[in-house]
């Protein structure tokens with residue numbers, strides 16, 4: 001990664017980190033273009049947590065400037081979408097978290113065929129490099145890869161769009177937490193810590209009070225589950241008499257001198273004061289538990305949610321087919337809606353994971369060669385195969401560097417999702433490139449990052465796709 005600080009000459013924010021200044025600089029012409037524009041604007045975002053956060057940021061920034069705009073959120077930007085958008089009325093198009101991977105299509109169908117102005121604020125691997133983008137007069141392409149940063153981990157589209165919004169108006173600094181929600185959704189927080197440019201955004205968020213950061217117990221359900229459930233669900237490290245044992249977990253909390261309920265309701269870990277959490281930690285250490293492994297940086301949003309859990313809810317809105325609800329939750333702080341989405345999503349994930357569990361002996365559905373494969377057929381929704389693939393990769397279900405999930409999609413196609421483990425990526429594996437290459441050979445459309453990539457391919461090419469991915473991963477990890 002290029003860590004060189006470029007001199008910007010700006011002295012606007014003396015005490016703040018300097019690396020993001022490079023991105024601010026490339027955002028400036030885009031902010032000016034938007035400010036000057038008095039016609040209609042179309043905002044187009046992607047449907048995951050990062051895309052929804054980026055859309056919410058751009059939405060609020062455009063609204064504050066009194067712009068006339070409409071927005072749509074897409075699962076992916078396929079060629080047919082680009083062709084359709086080329087025909088729409090708006091003469092300024094702002095793409096967020098989508099568009100870099102398809103910038104060649106934007107060039108072909110929009111920039112060469114129409115007079116529309118296009119701004120892309122994204123972090124996916126760009127199809128057009130910095131020079132090719134720069135040669136297109138009506139395109140402003142904001143992408144960290146063009147500055148030598150890895151968009152897979154250094155900054156997300158929400159981060160890029162936040163910096164653009166900040167260039168539009170300093171008032172938009174109150175949106176910085178959304179940049180971190182997006183980055184978290186794209187798994188840019190590793191072992192509890194943000195990396196690269198995200199660290200600068202983290203500092204801004206913590207200093208402004210938009211996010212509280214402290215060290216604490218990193219347990220699942222910190223803000224959404226009763227404390228004893230968070231403790232009993234934890235099995236790594238195994239907590240003797242607590243893991244898988246609800247009454248044991250309750251006993252652990254009580255013996256630490258911490259109340260399990262408040263006003264008759266079970267408390268979550270997030271409900272505990274810092275002092276109570278310390279008491280619980282001390283009690284766990286006294287019992288000989290390896291607590292160090294459970295301690296991580298915890299980021300809590302002003303609305304009380306731990307950032308990973310909130311980001312999951314925003315992501316869930318897209319997966320459940322209601323990405324606009326995610327924008328609403330972010331912009332209107334609609335926590336009742338957030339709760340509702342969370343419960344619905346939990347039920348859908350459980351049933352998708354049950355499919356994996358129920359078919360684990362069925363070699364036609366679940367098998368392992370160089371890669372682990374889950375064929376969800378028509379029983380796992382195409383919107384859930386990505387999540388199933390992520391969970392199956394992270395819980396070690398397969399002993400493989402890559403897990404691939406497939407599920408039937410509309411129009412005789414299948415949705416493909418792939419995830420790689422950290423070591424394989426560190427050794428140079430890049431799923432985004434591999435998937436892109438196979439798509440070129442097998443009439444698919446896809447792309448992504450080194451750790452995660454997806455595609456849509458014709459149903460008839462499914463087996464060949466799996467075999468090609470298998471052999472390419474095998475070659476690259478040999």
Ligand code: C5P
Pocket residue numbers: 076101124386387416417418445446447448449452453454455456
């Ligand atoms: O769909 P899935 O969750 O598997 O996608 C993994 C990653 O690949 C995401 O970052 C997504 O944006 C990207 N992707 C892409 N083009 C596609 C499908 C997925 O860039 N056609």
